Amino acid sequence: MSDAVTEHTEPQSIEYDEPTDHADEVKRLERREGWKRRLPILPALLFTILVTQIPFLFTLFYSLTEWRLDTPEPREVIGFENYAALPDDKFFRDAAWVSVKMTVSAVLLSLIVGTGLALLLDRKFFGQGFVRTLLITPFLVMPVVAGLLWKTQMFNSTFGVINWFIETLGFGPTEFATRFPLASVVVVLVWQWSPFMMLIVLAGLQGQDASTLEAARVDGATSWGTFRQITFPQLRPYLELGTLLGAIYLIQVYDHIEIITGGSPDSKNLPFYIAQRSIGGGNRFGLASSYSIIVVIASIIIANIGLRVLSGLLEDDS
Amino acid sequence: MARTKKIKTRIVAPAVLATFALVAGACGSDDAAEPAEAPAEETAEETAEEPAESPAEEPAAEADRSITVALVGNDNITRMGELAAEYFTPETGIEVNLTVLDEQTLREVTTRDVGAGGEQFDVVQIGMYETPQFGANGWLVGLNDLAAASDTYDIDDLIPAVRNGLSVDGELYSSPFYAESSFVMYRSDIIDNMPDAPTWDEVAAIAREIDSDEMAGICLRGKPGWGDLGAAFTTVLNTFGGTWWAANEDGSIGESQVDQPEFAEALNFYVDLLNDAGEDDAANSSFNECKTLYEEGKVAMWYDATVAASLFPEDVVENTAFALAPTKETEASGWLWAWTLAIPVSTSDQEAAWEFIDWATNADYHEIIAAEDGWRAVPPGTRQSLYERPEYQEAAGAFAQRTLDAMLAAPIDNPGTTPRPGLPGVQYVGVPEFQDVGTRCTELFSAAIAGSMSVDDALADCHIIASEVSS
Numbered sequence: 086m087s088d089a090v091t092e093h094t095e096p097q098s099i100e101y102d103e104p105t106d107h108a109d110e111v112k113r114l115e116r117r118e119g120w121k122r123r124l125p126i127l128p129a130l131l132f133t134i135l136v137t138q139i140p141f142l143f144t145l146f147y148s149l150t151e152w153r154l155d156t157p158e159p160r161e162v163i164g165f166e167n168y169a170a171l172p173d174d175k176f177f178r179d180a181a182w183v184s185v186k187m188t189v190s191a192v193l194l195s196l197i198v199g200t201g202l203a204l205l206l207d208r209k210f211f212g213q214g215f216v217r218t219l220l221i222t223p224f225l226v227m228p229v230v231a232g233l234l235w236k237t238q239m240f241n242s243t244f245g246v247i248n249w250f251i252e253t254l255g256f257g258p259t260e261f262a263t264r265f266p267l268a269s270v271v272v273v274l275v276w277q278w279s280p281f282m283m284l285i286v287l288a289g290l291q292g293q294d295a296s297t298l299e300a301a302r303v304d305g306a307t308s309w310g311t312f313r314q315i316t317f318p319q320l321r322p323y324l325e326l327g328t329l330l331g332a333i334y335l336i337q338v339y340d341h342i343e344i345i346t347g348g349s350p351d352s353k354n355l356p357f358y359i360a361q362r363s364i365g366g367g368n369r370f371g372l373a374s375s376y377s378i379i380v381v382i383a384s385i386i387i388a389n390i391g392l393r394v395l396s397g398l399l400e401d402d403s
Numbered sequence: 404m405a406r407t408k409k410i411k412t413r414i415v416a417p418a419v420l421a422t423f424a425l426v427a428g429a430c431g432s433d434d435a436a437e438p439a440e441a442p443a444e445e446t447a448e449e450t451a452e453e454p455a456e457s458p459a460e461e462p463a464a465e466a467d468r469s470i471t472v473a474l475v476g477n478d479n480i481t482r483m484g485e486l487a488a489e490y491f492t493p494e495t496g497i498e499v500n501l502t503v504l505d506e507q508t509l510r511e512v513t514t515r516d517v518g519a520g521g522e523q524f525d526v527v528q529i530g531m532y533e534t535p536q537f538g539a540n541g542w543l544v545g546l547n548d549l550a551a552a553s554d555t556y557d558i559d560d561l562i563p564a565v566r567n568g569l570s571v572d573g574e575l576y577s578s579p580f581y582a583e584s585s586f587v588m589y590r591s592d593i594i595d596n597m598p599d600a601p602t603w604d605e606v607a608a609i610a611r612e613i614d615s616d617e618m619a620g621i622c623l624r625g626k627p628g629w630g631d632l633g634a635a636f637t638t639v640l641n642t643f644g645g646t647w648w649a650a651n652e653d654g655s656i657g658e659s660q661v662d663q664p665e666f667a668e669a670l671n672f673y674v675d676l677l678n679d680a681g682e683d684d685a686a687n688s689s690f691n692e693c694k695t696l697y698e699e700g701k702v703a704m705w706y707d708a709t710v711a712a713s714l715f716p717e718d719v720v721e722n723t724a725f726a727l728a729p730t731k732e733t734e735a736s737g738w739l740w741a742w743t744l745a746i747p748v749s750t751s752d753q754e755a756a757w758e759f760i761d762w763a764t765n766a767d768y769h770e771i772i773a774a775e776d777g778w779r780a781v782p783p784g785t786r787q788s789l790y791e792r793p794e795y796q797e798a799a800g801a802f803a804q805r806t807l808d809a810m811l812a813a814p815i816d817n818p819g820t821t822p823r824p825g826l827p828g829v830q831y832v833g834v835p836e837f838q839d840v841g842t843r844c845t846e847l848f849s850a851a852i853a854g855s856m857s858v859d860d861a862l863a864d865c866h867i868i869a870s871e872v873s874s
Contacts, residue, residue: 155835263686263853
């Protein structure tokens with residue numbers, strides 16, 4: 086029975102299977118087409134993988150060694166000792182905490198200031214383009230220059246603008262950069278990054294549907310109400326994007342700290358601490374490598390959480 | 404749906420913009436962060452090609468020779484760089500490319516370059532701290548034979564204490580450009596009750612007495628760095644009876660002594676004195692800042708390196724008197740230091756490097772400087788012949804003998820009251836670990852001076868740092 090039936094039904098079964106076979110065929114063709122299209126990019130991809138991942142592998146290896154430059158002993162593999170010592174390193178913990186404080190406050194403050202500026206810029210007025218250009222300028226200043234500018238022209242206790250202002254109000258001079266190192270760095274970061282946030286938020290504001298706003302106005306909504314109920318919900322993805330990009334960049338701040346405070350304890354973040362433990366005179370390359378690995382892992386975790394928060398933004402395709 | 408699409412395009416635009424800006428920012432910061440190294444790299448390439456070319460065509464190639472020199476940004480050292488272009492290059496045909504860095508950066512860069520066998524520099528400026536360590540590590544070219552073969556370099560003319568400090572087993576590893584001790588410089592028109600050999604208590608009392616809004620009582624180093632704040636503070640620490648570490652019997656680093664009462668007493672004294680009678684923004688001041696303040700009449704007294712006296716303008720010297728480094732528990736507390744020139748073994752042109760060092764540190768250079776800037780400006784403290792010259796004694800009479808005496812009195816092997824055999828040095832501890840410990844601790848001390856941290860917290864954290872390297 087089975088034989089006859091199979092013989093008999095075979096053409097039929099092929100007919101039934103055909104659609105799936107087709108799909109497989111199409112997939113195969115697509116895959117081949119895909120590879121054909123990707124092939125020219127492959128060398129670049131390989132190159133990118135090599136230059137980004139080989140140093141990482143080296144760092145991974147170094148982190149398992151005791152390697153100091155200032156004593157002529159050869160590099161020695163010590164396993165996970167560098168990692169085991171990490172939880173006891175008070176200064177690593179301090180630096181991590183400074184990183185958190187610095188990044189969170191700089192991102193939030195620049196987001197607030199940036200949003201404020203964007204709201205002001207979002208209406209038509211004479212010289213709008215000029216004002217916008219002026220407001221963007223701080224973001225275009227190199228970090229080192231920004232640091233120098235603020236350290237010498239603004240914070241300086243003898244010829245700084247801020248102190249001049251304070252003294253005209255009758256207060257004594259204050260050495261901001263040494264007295265309040267963290268706050269000083271954050272102020273400069275906010276000054277530099279508010280324009281960036283402003284640009285992003287401005288894009289969101291100008292993408293608003295004019296007729297909706299018009300309708301709200303006709304219905305007698307207050308401007309605060311309109312902002313809270315219409316503008317803000319629409320701005321959310323833009324604010325999230327600004328937060329993510331700002332955080333990714335601001336977690337790595339080094340130049341500002343080096344220039345403004347020189348790494349005074351209250352402003353020493355992880356990048357600064359790692360640099361100091363290795364090339365900055367510490368010369369403990371093995372130990373610093375293990376710090377770097379930990380920071381990379383932590384960053385990936387945090388970035389993933391950040392991306393998940395932004396999932397609404399990134400999953401628009403579906 | 405259309406709405407979502409609109410949002411997406413709106414978001415992509417700033418995102419792309421942001422990415423561009425980030426890339427641009429990153430490039431910009433890289434360029435600017437290491438301004439001094441960039442030119443050096445270029446020139447290092449030039450010198451690397453040198454050996455291949457020069458033997459082929461000796462006379463023509465000689466004009467193309469060049470060396471790269473790392474120098475510290477002090478006045479009389481950068482002056483030497485200027486004079487090299489004027490005198491040395493025309494005479495020898497060797498072009499000198501200078502990389503001038505501040506003290507702390509220079510130390511980091513040279514340690515990294517010399518230690519890792521980099522070929523960035525043919526001549527490096529290092530100090531009395533680094534020379535014995537680098538020499539013992541085999542990182543430097545020994546200079547005895549080169550000096551013996553030279554007609555112009557008289558190795559026996561070097562002041563013995565300096566020569567010893569720069570030698571390992573009798574081999575000289577770097578040539579001193581200037582050497583110094585530390586002393587008190589004060590305005591003789593304002594202060595008339597300064598003893599010749601004051602104690603710290605006397606100095607502090609005088610400083611507090613004359614401190615006013617217009618003129619601070621004293622200028623002391625407060626900038627982080629073991630060679631900045633660390634140097635001045637460590638001489639205070641020694642004479643207060645404290646020390647950084649005890650020494651083990653084999654000469655290695657013993658237990659941290661940062662938690663001892665003497666250490667706390669010294670740091671409290673230093674911080675209090677700066678707060679009561681010190682210069683403005685003390686946490687940012689070191690040698691160069693204090694020098695400016697003193698010359699401008701904004702401080703009445705300055706405890707620092709003896710070399711400062713040779714750098715003052717004429718009118719400042721006239722109103723300045725000099726007292727020995729202040730003491731408390733010890734006989735003498737002045738430091739001994741030399742800025743020197745050395746050749747890393749990785750140099751590509753040892754001969755040219757030595758020619759330059761010979762030129763910059765022999766007695767003929769003294770003549771050049773004297774002709775250009777007067778005898779008082781001659782880099783002091785390295786050669787006995789200088790102190791025997793009547794012209795120098797006349798021009799630098801106010802401080803020449805004082806400098807020499809202070810250098811000879813510097814208790815280099817046994818500073819302070821705590822014996823620490825194997826850990827030499829007055830204003831530093833001559834072991835590799837001190838560079839890192841000193842830098843990190845002085846950051847804390849500087850924060851204490853600024854008031855952003857308490858002295859007790861600074862001491863507690865410093866004790867942890869110093870204990871890490873105890874064996």
